[in-house]
Amino acid sequence: VTRWNASATGELIHALELDFGDGWDMQSFSPTIPSSCSITGQWGWYDSWVSSSNGNTFGPGFAYDSANFGFLDGNPGNNRGMGGAACSNIGISAPNFSFCWTIAPEACSPETFGHQGDLSVTVRMLGDGASGSWGYTDCLDGTTDSFQASLYCPDPLAPTVTATDAGCSNTCNGSITITGGGSGPWNYLVGDSEGTTIYQSFGATGTDTVPDLCAGVYNVVIYSISAGETRNLQVSVGAGLAPQASATYELPCIAGEPIYLFGSSNPSAGVTYSWTGPNGFTSDKQAPLAVLPGTYTLIVSANGCSSLPFMLEVPPIEDAVVSVAEDTINACAGELLTITATGNATSFTWYDVATTQSIGTGPTLTIAPEDGAVYRVTGMNDAGCSGFDEVTVIVPFTPVIEADANGVVCPGTDVMITVSDGESFSWSTGDSTATILVSPTNTDIYYVTVTGSNGCVAHLSATVQVSNPASLFISPDVSICEGETVSLFASGGVVEWNTGDFGPTITVSPADTTTYEATIRDNHGCEHVLATTVSVSPMPDVVLSPEDTVTICQGQSVSLQAFVADTLFWDTLVSPLQNTDYIVPGASTLGCLSLGGYTVLTNPAPQVAISGDTLICGTDSLLLTATGAGDLLWSTGDTTSSIYVVPADTSVYSVTATNAYGCQASDSIEVIQAEAPAPPQVDCQASLGSIVFSWVIDTSLAYVVTVPGTPAGVFTGSSQYIVTGLAPGQSVTLELTATNDAGCSTTTQAVCTAPDCSILEIVTGAPDVICTDFGLLALFATVNNGGGSGIGAWSGPGVGPAAGTFDPAAAGPGTHELIYVYSEAGCNVSDTLTITVEQPLDASMVDCESGPSSVTFTWPVMPQDTAYEVTVLTGQSGTFDGVSSFKVDGLEPGDTVVIAITALGAQACGAVVVTASCTATLCTPLSVQADTFVCAGKSVMLSVDSIGWETFEWSPAIGLSCTDCPNPTATPAATTTYTVVASNGAGCTDSATVTVYVNTIPPSYLPDDPVIYCLGDEVDICLPDGDIYLWLGPNSFLSQQQCLHFDSATAENTGPYYGLLWVGGCRVYKRIELKMPIPIEVNSITDFVVTCPDSTFTLAVDANFATEYLWSPSEYLDCPDCPVTTGSVPQTATFTLTLTDDFGCTATELATVFVNDCGPQPLRNLPDAESPAAPMERLHFYPNPAQANIQVQLPVEGRKELQLLNTSGIVMRSLRTDGRYAQLSVEGLPAGSYVLRAITAAGVLTDWVVVVH
Secondary structure (H helix, E strand, C coil): CCCCCCCCCCCCEEEEEEEECCCEEEEEEEEECCCCCCCCEEEEEECCEECCCCCCEECCEEEEEECCCCCCCCCHHHCCCCCCCCCCCCCCCCCCCCCEEEEEECCCCCCCCEEEEECCEEEEEEEHHHHCCCCCCCCCCCEEEEECCEEEECCCCCCEEEEECECCCCCCCEEEEEECCCCCCEEEEEECCCCCEEEEEEEECCEEEEEEECCEEEEEEEEECCCCEEEEEEEEECECCCCEEEEEEECCCCCCCCEEEEEEEECCCCEEEEEEEHHHEEECCCCCEECCCEEEEEEEEECCEECCCEEEEECCCCCCCCEECCCEEECCCCCCEEEEEECCCCEEEEEECCCCEEEEECCEEEECCCCCEEEEEEEECCCCCEEEEEEEEECCCCCCEEECCCCCECCCCCEEEEECCCCEEEECCCCCCCEEEECCCCCEEEEEEEECCCCCEEEEEEEECECCHHHCEECCCEEEECCCCEEEEEECCEEEECCCCECCEEEECCCCCEEEEEEEECCCCCEEEEEEEEEEECCCCEEEECCCEEEEECCCCEEEEEEECCEEEEEEEECCCCCEEEECCCHHHHCCCCCCEEEEEEECCCCEEEECCCEECCCCCEEEEEEECCEEEECCCCCCCEEEECCCCCEEEEEEEECCCCCEEEEEEEEEECCCCCCCCEEEEEECCEEEEEECCCCCCEEEEECCCCCCCEECCCCEEEEECCCCCCEEEEEEEEECCCCCEEEEEEEEECCCCCCCEEEEECCCEEECCCCCEECEEEEECCCCCCEEEEECCCECCCCCEECHHHHCCEEEEEEEEEEECCEEEEEEEEEEEECCCCHHHCEEEECCCCEEEECCCCCCEEEEEEEEEECCCCEEEECCEEEECCCCCCCEEEEEEEEEECCCCCCEEEEEEEECCCCCCCCECCCEEECCCCCEECCECCCCCCEEEEECCCCECCCCCCCCEECCCCCEEEEEEEECCCCCEEEEEEEEEECCCCCCCCCCCCEECCCCCCEEEECCCCCEEEEEECCCEEECCCEEEECCCCHHHCEEEEEEEEECCEEEEEEEEEECCCCCEEEEECCEEEECCCCCEEEEEEEECCCEEEEECHHHECCCCCCEEEECCCCCEEEEEEEECCCCCEEEEEEEEEECCCCCCCCCCCCCCCCCCCCCCCCEEECCCECCEEEEECCCCCCEEEEEECCCCCEEEEEEECCCEEEEECCCCCCEEEEEEEEECCEEEEEEEEECC
């Protein structure tokens, strides 16, 4: 128990109720009574009790009986809960507390099995306000926790029955396996859903299998002969579902091209396909190609079950057609143009050829015409076939409007507006000429309607921007009184005031109301005049009370008043806590900026308090101390902070504090007169690290020693107290209190201080400035006035392991503090030494920035350097272009410049010389696009990466739109190779070529030479992007995919192929040839070699067309890359041989070396080797890993059974033989580890074997 959900105040734990489910044996219940934290009570186990707090009955459970606020009488209901020094309320700080008991479940009934009882346990923790005698509780219902469980009794005769489904609904190859529960033998009976017995077995000792079952529900009866009991189960044998066939098609866009058929099955695993169709069409492929439309039938089969025929109707092929009647359309600018496409397409998409962006859908397109724009429409029919057409739009009449204003003009400036073309003009000004003259005062738009000779109408407009004073500013009108000053502000340009002042701000103090004008010249050169008025009123007669500044104490108030012409204008009562300024409000009502103000200075009030004993014994004086700021005045007349008083009887003393501001505060104390003993005399003796206090004992008095703070000491007798382990200079306060028989006490306080370390003096020395290449510097330190037994050490950046040297290179440049610490007799003193380390110029600090014709060296300016000199060692001379920058011009790309930099230093490092080199950058290679192709009469854009290049020259010029641009358009009549030469101002020149193939596909897509592949390789050869693709090849091969693809190519795929591509209205094609080398042919290979451990054996292979060999694992062979090799192994191993021909094609073979038990040998880590066993007492088999069969040599003659078990112990293969040799098939088994077991009359032998695929 930690705590419940009571409040932080909590309450005492009183009881823990328990409730057990009916599955527990209550006779076995044994509680463990916990111990109490308090001696006033005890825990016990009670069947029930009644709470005296609320009259409720509780129990059974643990409860607390206590005499604390109750009665220890065996009734826990009339007392409080557990509490004590080691306990606390059931709250945040409650310690853990445990209740324990033991109990057993009820025994299982031998006649029944299953869930027989409830094993739940519920506990409720109760406070003494709920189940005891306390009057209040935060948790009247306590806190409940439950444990849920049940008593389950297993069936000792539970059988195991497993059903295996039949393959198809029309086949009866299902089965049921039956294994009885408990100890056999058993009688088995199986009946069908009609009640007919189909299988019986009597006296079975293990598992029976009921074969050849059709799908259905079967009743299984198992009778245990030994137990005389029967178990009945019902089991279902299912059947594999017959697959369902479905199919779709994809039509080509041109009649005569192949039709794609797509078959599917549900389920899809392990399915075979059978197609029939028009003109004797048949195919066993899932997705065959057909040529003729008509009815196609698909039947799919899986696991011996066939689907119903699926009929697929393939319609005739229609060409997709889309066209626009006009090739060129004349249009008027500004008038919408509608273009219409016709054809049998069902969807249309329009494109702007210049941007290639889609601009509309549907058979019509409405656009705002642009001169020379070309629009393309593409159409697609329901079969997915597409076509396209293009139309060019001409806009012959496109007048232009132009105004001769250059940017923003000033108001009233004359501006001429002209239209470039047209027959008639209609302006918004009413003019009808091609040119008009306007003089606007504000920004305005001028409109004109222009009619051309072809009847087209154009609507044009021109905007004339006029400088606008709205962005200018001047201060608003303001009112002041006579003698006041005000600042005026204007902005928006260059400002000139009518006062003769220039600038945005002027300060004025007019005697009369005055208007000020500001002439502002804006950034367009236009001048604007703005004005503001300063109204002047007579200064009113204002009298302030108090006049200016008044001083008060904290807590006091003061009245502030303002009179105008002897009339109260404003007043207020204030009591600020700090200095505060107050401004007289309402100045604007009198036309003034200000009427004045007050400053109230608030002085702090003092605080005073009297401290001291209130009891005095005898005639001794009593010390009263007043703490607080200011001058003190006691009721005794004293003015000191502390006074001694000797009252004759009980007296009251008071003190008043007055601070420098005259502010006061008081306090008082009552002193009671009594007789006290004389103060004891305390002496102390101090030494380094310890203090001894001593005093004289008066046997009639009692003494108490108090040492405030730490450290504490120990008594060495009744009148001596020693404190040790003190730090140097540490003080110890001891208070000795003597008390007489009357109870009066007198305390003496003694303060003693251990000697400090101030007598120790450290002297250190080293150079103030040092260079990083100085080497190790010895540090000097000595200690005066010490005993010489102490230990000193240096620390800080660059201090060496010996702590007596300083390494400036390790510390690095800058100012460093090195600290010397000395320790002696508990004293730790230190001294700090400051050393500045200078970093000389280094070659690694010199940076190089290079271009094709120049290099620039830069380096940082070191603080100690006064100047730099540069000497050119290699290359051309240069010049300084900064304090620490040197540039060399006139270089050729690749030129290297080497310089020596001399840094002239005035400090520790002196003059330093470093060298640096820099190479002018080489020219960037010219990059051009890859070879491409076009149809005859079509164009393609050529492109180069023009970054870094300035001039271009293409050749030959035939068919190019330009020869000196980076991206010309090429329209070659035949395949042409173009060369471009580029250069730049840095002297770089480079060239590149690109070939444009006309009506043929570039070799980068379809190579001219035969394509060589190996047996089983993936072949993937793709046509360029286009509209329609077609591949034709050997054996009536036909494909409409972009790529010629074979997942695993065979010899049947060799031969010539034609790739056809339709793009942009033209067709291109090319012939390629696929070739596969003659596969490697292995004539002979050493397949099975028998040898002794680590004895020499030979492996040999004879193969046609192989040129390279590699045996693996190679570490056991003398020549792993030879066709014939020798080697040795410690145990049976399988070697893999990889053969390679001239084309990189490979073949693999296996060779097994079988090691007999010729004698024990050390075992090495051999891959694929079996584990060692006793000589002649193990299985010999190979290969391991196995793929198809395992060859096994058995150690004994006679009848034997060979088994292969999976890791679950299920027998997967078995074989009985009388011979010494056997072959066990592993085909069809999942890959993994298996146990090979041989059962003989002499015993059982096992070993591991791995099956791989």
